[in-house]
Amino acid sequence: GEDVEQSLFLSVREGDSSVINCTYTDSSSTYLYWYKQEPGAGLQLLTYIFSNMDMKQDQRLTVLLNKKDKHLSLRIADTQTGDSAIYFCAERNTDKLIFGTGTRLQVFP
Amino acid sequence: GAVVSQHPSWVICKSGTSVKIECRSLDFQATTMFWYRQFPKQSLMLMATSNEGSKATYEQGVEKDKFLINHASLTLSTLTVTSAHPEDSSFYICSAIHKRSYGYTFGSGTRLTVV
Numbered sequence: 001g002e003d004v005e006q007s008l009f010l011s012v013r014e015g016d017s018s019v020i021n022c023t024y025t026d027s028s029s030t031y032l033y034w035y036k037q038e039p040g041a042g043l044q045l046l047t048y049i050f051s052n053m054d055m056k057q058d059q060r061l062t063v064l065l066n067k068k069d070k071h072l073s074l075r076i077a078d079t080q081t082g083d084s085a086i087y088f089c090a091e092r093n094t095d096k097l098i099f100g101t102g103t104r105l106q107v108f109p
Numbered sequence: 110g111a112v113v114s115q116h117p118s119w120v121i122c123k124s125g126t127s128v129k130i131e132c133r134s135l136d137f138q139a140t141t142m143f144w145y146r147q148f149p150k151q152s153l154m155l156m157a158t159s160n161e162g163s164k165a166t167y168e169q170g171v172e173k174d175k176f177l178i179n180h181a182s183l184t185l186s187t188l189t190v191t192s193a194h195p196e197d198s199s200f201y202i203c204s205a206i207h208k209r210s211y212g213y214t215f216g217s218g219t220r221l222t223v224v
Contacts, residue, residue, distance in 0.1 A: 031212075033212060033213075035215075040200075040218070040220070041217060041218065042115070042202055042215040042216050042217040042218045043153075043202065043204075043215040044215075045212045045213070045214070045215075048212055088152065088153070095141060095158070095206060096143075096155060096158070097143070097155070097204070097213055098155070099152045099153045100152065101151075101152050102151075102152050
């Protein structure tokens, strides 16, 4: 199947770290992505990781990939109120992107 | 670079009319574009893959006669919702593969409301 699952909601205090998790089912995925969507807007690419990598860091963002367990995570360091949004993981299958169910991140002061 | 422009941002139409949504790649050529549909508080559902100069490939369950896709040039794909009904009300988003970034660039989306 092509189900990509995420927890629905995450609430964190400003300044703390956020960890958003994602599980996927297609082991042949070549790239895995994290996107951010703000209300009423399109998707903003945050970062991606190639399937032969375990970790990728980009400023406040750290992506961990456990290919054996088909588990992907996004860690946001020093979370800010501007990070409040919905976060989608996505796996690339040939040229198609299959999106996760989305995690709503709420950051409170 | 890698900008995708989608128009209109929102549209309200009457039942039975048709609505056209445009998706343009502004600074790159997009041989392949994708159309997604998103219901409130839900994920993006891939509707179809639009290929320049050929017929679109529709996902299972998507009515190709209802959602007409045309990709006549390397920078423009259009989605026409024909004979729209209230259940077609949704947020429609296009995207294009931009190989330089290994990613997909998304349009800003179109909110369609059918009354």
